[in-house]
Amino acid sequence: MLVGVFLRHFKIYKGARYIPFGINDVENFNLFxxxxxxxxxxxxESLDSFFNNREFxxxxHQNKNDAFVAPVxxxxxxxxxxxxxxxxQIIPIINEFFMELDGNSGNYKIYNNFFEHRDCLKKYNETHYLILSSHSPSGEFLENAFITFNKSVIKQIKEKVPELSDGKKLRRVxxxxxxxxxxxxxYQYIPVETSLNDFLRLESKGMQDLMSENIKERIEKVLTQKAPVQEGRSQKSLLDIVNSDLEDFVGKVAHTVQLIDDKYDFEKEYKAKTKLTANHLTDIIVDSFFSKRKLKRDGKPIENMSAGERKKALIDIAYAFLTQERKLSQNIILAxxxxxxxxxxxxxxxQFKRLQILATKFNVQLFVTTHWYGALPIIDEGVLHHIQSDSEVAEIKPFSFSNYFAKQRQHPDDIQFKSYFDLVSSIISxxxxxxxxxxVVESEDDKKYICKHLSEELIQKTKFLPVGSCAIVAVLYNYLHTPIAQGHDNKTFKGKIFCLIDTDIQGVRLSEKSDVGNIMRIRRLQSNSQKIELHTIESTVHYPTEIEEALVPKAFYNALSSCIEQSNxxxxxxxxxKFKFDESALNSYIKGDDSIIYxxxxxxxxxxxxxxxxEIHKFIDCNKAKLCDLYCGxxxxEKPEWIIQIEKYLV
Structure with missing residues (x-):
């Protein structure tokens, strides 16, 4: 995995710096x-320069010989x-050097954040190697292979592998x-302005790289298996027959042309294999197959689309490729x-929800830049890199999406307002x-529980937005309220918004904003006389109620029983x-007299x-995600009554 990059004198980045692609761990999703x-x-672009040899x-006004890009x-x-x-031989030596290096010595202080990041990655030292390599088109590679650390790393390699003391051999290694x-x-890079040439490059080579190795292996198997063709007693594969026929044909041609002039000959290239391999033919087959199937949208060829349409098409087709069942020979990085x-x-x-799915569910490493701040509240894993260049040196501040809302007061002033404003604009549009x-719900678990009981038809026409806490649900409701309240009478809205929260001890404040006609409302789960009801925020009934207490009792008991059995x-x-299940239970409480267990x-x-x-309740709090998966599996x-009410509202 790519965990960071050293830059010096690349575009806006003059001077040397390290940019970590994670905070306390490695991350698949990095948003700039x-x-x-x-x-x-x-x-x-710097990473594209390293991986694909694009223009550096x-x-x-900086010394070109000092410039480099060095991914970690x-x-x-x-x-x-x-x-x-x-x-x-040298990878363990390089790893040992960087893992043990004292960041307070030498000229290394400019990379303080590298050493902080390195210390977080030490937990992987038993299973992984930390290594880097540089790209410096104008410099001497051997003298700049490890940038600022070069002389020390080279010295350590030569001491531990004496046969690499020779400069030429070390350079080759x-x-x-x-x-x-x-x-x-x-590394597939989709720039902001996707030219036709960029698109064609990505559509051909890029999309082949994204293709599953499973498909290529199946093609190779067809070409090499011995069953299809029999000649005499021996079995031959299709590839054997193709090679044999070609050799016969070339031999006959060579014989004929040598009758004219015996100096002619079909010599194979130096060190080239005489026969075609399955790998040769597989690449040609895939290339030929896709050359005859050009991507279109509404019958419109891709070359006739605008740059924005081409870009969207690339992202859509990349998503389609990468979400197939696959085995890949290369690690995919999508930028x-x-x-x-x-x-x-x-x-x-x-668009951003699909990108998050690629990173979290399909293990694709993503590097994304954006001006759409609405992505911030909807991403729950990865790192947000806020870049500000008011001074001569660009300042990059990382924030974890996992505790994004909890750290809001530490964010730059523009983030919170813009993130809600952009997201609200997208929802209303x-x-x-x-x-x-x-x-709109508090967590991913809330979404899963509700989806388990909603009809498939309703799921297909509903967007689920988990935002992290009941307070954030309330804030988003407030942001949505004014524009929707002003426009709901003109009947321009085709859908509805339902916001759902638990009932917490402290509760939430909504500045007394009420429902907006039949278009938007917010409700909280409320336990009331053994019933789970949907109450307004202003309701005077206020007993703490969580979604885990509002489920089908027998199903929740089964999930809890399995979860406990699987625990250590x-x-x-x-x-x-020591407890039994109460068959008369109406809801999934654990505490109190109305508990599902006795x-x-x-x-x-x-x-x-x-x-x-x-103690059982504490166990539930510590295992909510697993409990949710076991319940939904x-x-x-049966269907809880409160979910039936949500269905009736959304239909």
């Missing part, structure tokens, strides 16, 4: 946000055998290290400049243009074994049974 000219695209754009990789130790044999690293990755560019605001949410509903906590297993009278316990239920015919 900031004003035009701040240096967002420069980071993506120097910072004006975290490579699994099990992958070492896939590198060149000489390279295998270091260049092989770089080429081996590049070959392990397919996209401004996915929202030339895209109607109503479509921005869907989609309501005007599409027959679609929005269901013997204490909670012993406690749970104490087995044959069990002997010490103390108050209430404390045992408290069951066949459940």
């Amino acid at each position: 946000i900031g004003q035009n000219g701040a240096g967002k695209s420069s980071i993506l 754009i120097y910072n004006t 990789f975290l490579i699994e130790k099990s992958e070492l055998k896939k590198f060149d044999k000489d390279v295998q 270091l260049e092989k290290l770089k080429s081996d690293l590049i070959s392990k990755y397919s 996209i400049d401004e996915p929202e560019s030339s895209l109607h605001v109503s479509m921005c949410y869907d 989609s309501l005007r243009l599409q027959d679609v509903n929005w269901l 906590e013997q204490n909670i297993k012993d406690i749970f074994s 104490l087995d009278t044959e069990q002997k316990i010490e103390g108050n049974p209430k404390h045992l239920k408290d 069951q066949e459940i015919s």
Whole structure:
């Protein structure tokens, strides 16, 4: 995985700096946000220069010989055998150097954030190697292979591998290290202005790189298996027959032409294989197949589309390729400049949601720049890099999406307001243009529980937006309220918005904003006389209620029982074994007199049974995600009444 990059004198980045692609860990999703000219695209272009040998754009007025781009990789130790044999010797040495290096010595202080990041990555030291390689077109590679650290790393390599003391051999090995690293990755860069040439390059070579190795292996199997053709007693594959026929044909041609002039000959290239291999033919087959199937939209050839349409098509088709069942020979890195560019605001949410799915569910590493701040509240994993270049040196501040809302007060002033404003604009535009509903909830688990019981038809026409907490649901409701309240009478909205929160002890404040006609409302789950109801914010009934307490009781009990059985906590297993399921339970409470479990009278316990239920409740709090998956994995015919009410509202 790519975990960071060193830059010097590349475009806007004069001087040396390290940009980590993570905070306390490695991250698949890295989002760069900031004003035009701040240096967002420069980071993506620098990586394109390294991986694809694209133009190295120097910072004006700086010494070109000092410029470099040096990505930092975290490579699994099990992958070492896939590198060149000489390279295998130096990778552990390079890793040891960087893992043990004292950042307070020498000229290394300019890279303080590298050493901070390095210390976070030490937890992978048993299973991974940390290595880097540089790209410096105008410099001497051997003298700049490891940038600022070069002399120290080279010295350590020569001491531990004496046969590499020779400069020429060491240079060859270091260049092989770089080429081996590049070959392990397919870096596909989609710039903000996607020219036709850019598109054709990505459509052909890029999309082939994104293709699953499973398909290529199946083609190779067809070509090489011995079953299809029999000649005499021996079996031959299609590839054997093709090679044999071609050899016969070339032999006959060579014989004929040599009758004219015996100096003619069909000599194979130096070190080239005499026969075609399955790998040769597979690439040709794939290339020929896609050359006859050009991407179109509404019958419109891609070359006739605008730059924005071409870009959207690239992202859409890349998503389609990467979400197939696959095995890839290369690690995929997808870098996209401004996915929202030339895209109607109503479509921005869907675009970024798909990118998040690629990163979180399909393990694709993404580097994305944007001016659409609405992406910030909807992404829950990865790093936001806020870039500001008011001074001569661009300042990059990283924020984790996992605790994005909890750290809001530390964010630059423009982030919070713009993120809500852009997201609200996208939601309202989609309501005007599409027959679609929005269901805003606190967490991904809330979304899963509700989807488990909603009809498939309603799921297809509903966008689910988990935002992290009940307070954020309330804030978003407030932002949406004014524009929708002003426009709901003109009947321009085709869909509805439903906001759902738990009932917390402290509650939330909404500045007394009420429902907006039949278009938007907010409700909280409320336990009331053993019933789960949907109450308004102003309701005087206020007993803490979570969604885990509002589910089908038997299904939740089964999920809880399985979760406890699969855990390693013997204490909670012993406690749970003392209780039985109450078949008369109406909801999925654990605490209180209306609990779904009751104490087995044959069990002997010490103390108050209430404390045992408290321990089970603590277990639930620590295992909510797993409980949710176990619950949703069951066949459940019943449906909670409060979900039926949401369905009736959204239909």
